[in-house]
Amino acid sequence: MLTAKTRNYTGTSQTIPIERGLMYSSGTDDTQNYRDGQTKKPSPDRSLMPPCQAACPLHMDIREYVDLTAQGRIMEALQVIRNGNPFPSICAYVCTHPCEDACRRSQVDKPIAIRALKRFAVEFGGDRMVQAEAETTHGEKVAIVGSGPAGLACAYYLRKLGYPVTVFEAHSELGGMLRVGIPQYRLPREVLDTEVQRLAQMGVEIRRNTRVVSLDLLFDMGYKAIFVTIGAHQGLRMEIEGEESPGVIDGATFLREVNLGLKPSLGEKVAVVGGGNVAVDAARTALRLGIPNVEILYRRSRAEMPASDTEVEQALEEGIDVRFLVVPTRIKRKNGRLSVTCVRMELGEPDARGRRQPVPLEGSEFEKEFDTLIVAIGQAPQTPGGFGIRMGRGSTIQADPITLTTNRAGVFAGGDAVSGPATVVEALAAGRLASSRIDDYLQRRYPLADREMKERLSGDLLPDTIEMIRKVSRLELPTLSPEARTKDFKSVELGYSWEAAISEARRCLRCGMGAEILFQDKCATCLTCLKVCPYHVPYLDASGTIQIPADQCQACGVCVASCPAKAIVLRKPYDRRHITEELDHALKSAAQSNSKPFIIGFCCQYGLFGTGALAGLWRGAKASIWIVPVLCTAKVEADHMLRAFEMGAEGVFIAGCGEQCARENTDFWVRQRVAKARKTLAQIGLEPERLQTFVSTTTNGGDPAEELDRFAERIGNLYLASIIMQEVRS
């Protein structure tokens, strides 16, 4: 019995029995299928999950929406975003972007500005692509206690699943920390309101100003399941002498008051104790209330500060002093002001979690005077005793990390109330998970539906690969100047322009969807892929087999089109349709329109819409032009060019990005294939000039649209000449 070795995408090699006659056949190539009018099955997605997606608590398909943005298909990008995140605008402003921290582009230069791209997409799309439809298909009511991001997400998904949902919120406004914790200059109110209103549109019942004190009551009211997500709003105390003095206020409370419209009087000189986002938010809020002198006292050094780098940077720019390695030990009221005794710290041994513990320096006490001291050293949940659920460390609610269940049947918990203060996106993820767990529970589904996860891409870029990748600076989001922004609570960050968004999106390395040798039996080890790869990725392993490591491949497609045995495919053929299918579509349209002569143009999607230079392509000229959009002209094969001529095109052009292509050397390969096709054209009796390449950018001074016009004219002339010749002959 014949056998063959194959590799599945998890990288293990297995021997599978093969029947004679099937071992090595062409026709597994879809182009053959399409031509024979057979299946139009989509190519399977064998891509690996990129680090950005793996790091995101929501596992958003970041690679996909960044790529769509790079192609200028912003609405489709927005669609992908909304598929994964019901409240993307919120994340667009305040997400801590673990995706960017995991982004492998940072191994080359700087990570992709994913959050900024998301913001561009949501602002561009506005209200479109919102799927706010929901109908009730179940009878079981679900109560959600708390309307922070976890609660909002859970409400959204449960409503989509068809459950009647009620959200109980103790405050007058929805949003939890989003409303009362995060200042407006970081998350504008309108954005939050728009997102929240959607829930009402979907038919979620919202009960404001309703503090839930007993879960039994909710069950009595007929709710079959409850999601407790009350957040962590209770400020922790420093436990030092004089903490109750007037003038010492809790940070989270302070923010809540300001966010609800109050303007507490703080005096002239304010200090904030703490190093997290709440502390920095409080300091920057105080500044915006007109306090001239604001400083932060933090007990560790800059490196250990939990607040996000951007926040700290912006705070420093705005003129806030941060005193590191300082801790207040005693507070006294003196002459209507606070006299705070502080001690300097030094970093000692690391604790169990690896953080170096601050240790007071003997004899380093000093006194400072402030009008107000804001304490923001952490928050904890405030769970009413009447809930009857078990508590864990730091007053958090104990819940199973997989099922989110508590010790009470039908009661689930998630968000800050369980984890302690965490990030918005983690809360969203918890809310989403809760919705599916509650659904499982109510439908008596057990064991729990397993979440199929794709294999993750692991591994860093090798220096050889990095060397070949063109370095392109990251485009930071423009911000208001520090002077301008401290005047009020207007949003600090401004959005991207179209060009900026597309340029930034093109920096993506497309981790995990590169080439793989799908048909190992066809591989003749000719080493073509090794020789042509601009990034030197394929290599020969110890057994003399070619390996294309997924963690190095930049998914340019050059080896795929060059492999003489057609054994290589892209793990995710991320074209919406094959080039062959797109071409046939264009050819059909051309045939139907019956206008002759016609020209087929393979145009790079990135260059065509991305840079916009060839956007004015559809001109009358002397021929009609049909565009076949391709994702990088490196994928256009000589076969495609010939097919266009076969089906009646009088001229064919390929418009790529030339030197601007995000991948190296692609222009060279396009020209090689054009040369090959031209040789054949000459032998068929067609002038080789009927096949041209253009570059769709204007960096070298030429106007590609003009060149194209000239090409169209030339084709028109050739066509007329051939018509005349035919008539002469007959």
Added chain:
Amino acid sequence: MIVAEQKSLEEIRRMIAPYGRVLILGCGTCVTVCDAGGEREVSFLHNALRAAQARSGNGTQTFFEYTLKRQCDAEFLDMLTGRVEDVDAILSLGCGIGVQAIAERFPYLPVLPGVNTSFMGMTNEWGIWDERCAACGDCRLSETAGICPITRCTKGILNGPCAGTKNGKCEANKDMDCAWVLIYKRLEGLQQLENMRRYYPPRNFRAIPRPKRIVSKATIDVGGENE
């Protein structure tokens, strides 16, 4: 490995002209490596033939595509059974060996060569292949520092160089190195110049006379004594 070059489209079209249904048969070994007759080239040729037919306005040929792992072993050819019933000719893109093997297997089907099998050689860089071995049957590479004067010297002489070498290049083709200059330099590096000072008698041009065959199998007399 065997290096071949696809015949011109013109020549191929002339060859297949009399046949209505043609199977374009590729080979997955040598001709794949040298980009002459693998699956990709089969597909490209197919496209070219269809385009030529479309442009010429007439012509009713039908083409089929298939690629075997190798054409030069009977077991691989087994896979063709069932695929040749409805064809009038096979256009093989395999080397001359493959073409003949298929012709032997299907004596009643015209088998046409789509490539010119050119030499045994190696890849210089992508897209460039150089001859290295002439299969002379009497290898003396030990004496010429591993550089074959028969393939790399245009005259194939053994007491080289001739007077035509200029700038280290051959008189016949200025892009090719003079083999004997290469041999001299390499022997010098290996301190084996004595090899080149020796007289080389004329070659045995019939080391293995044509038609050539090598037999490694022993003749065993079953039931008899061992030799």
Added chain:
Amino acid sequence: MSDSLFEEKLGSDKFLVTTEIGPPKGTDTSEMLHHIDLLKDKVDAINVTDGQSSVMRFASLGGCLLVKEAGGEPILQVTCRDRNRLAIQADLLMAYSRGITNVLCLTGDSIDVGDHKEAKPVFDLDSVQLLRMIRTMESGTDMGGNELKGAPKFCIGASVHPEADFIEPQLLKFDKKVAAGAQFFQTQGIFDLGSLRRFMQYASQFDVKILAGIIVLASARMARYMNDNVPGIIVSQPVIDELAGVEKGKGLQKGIEIAARLIRSIREEKLCHGVHIMAVGNEGVVPDILEAAEVVDVHV
């Protein structure tokens, strides 16, 4: 020793002069006969070339017969390009029987530079093997080891390339040719006496006679053409410039002047044992060159 007159002269101290005639591409031998007549008494021997530059011409063996009939001393040029060992041995047996006893053994130019580019290049032998083969025949056996019914005796020579840009392999081959029995050498075209001098410093240790090849150029364009297309010829830049400097129509005159100058210097400085004049289509001017070089009296 063979019966060759030329070999006798080789044994003397006289300044040797040979020249070459290219046979016609066709059956019309009138011009060749005219040149043979013109030159037979002015030089010590006349080479008849064998398909020079791989251009098909009237056979050199036939040309040598015509030289012999006219009373001149022929040198048969044999290349290995067109004939295998059987054919060459056969030709040599016949040549000897007709009194042609001088042979210049050459490998031959490659087919690519000639006018029958699809012909099969034979190269069954190379020049060194050819020299040895002749000595073998002289000993009474052919290359197959078979006894000859009547053995020939030849005076054999070969070519050498003193102006090669990479001289070491050429010297190595020169050694092999001497070891194989070559008695005289006619060099490739000399334009730079310095390289000839250097070569002679090496070659004078051997008991062989060296005749410097002198090419008669007719124009700068011809010089450049030969540089690019004719194997073994490297015309130096000063010579090209000199040719370029004359007015139209005076090129050949200049060529004669240059040739004569070279010959005179070689003779006066006793750089080597003689010269071999290659007129390349202008055989008619050889006497003028000899006169200009003042070598009209040094032959019998």
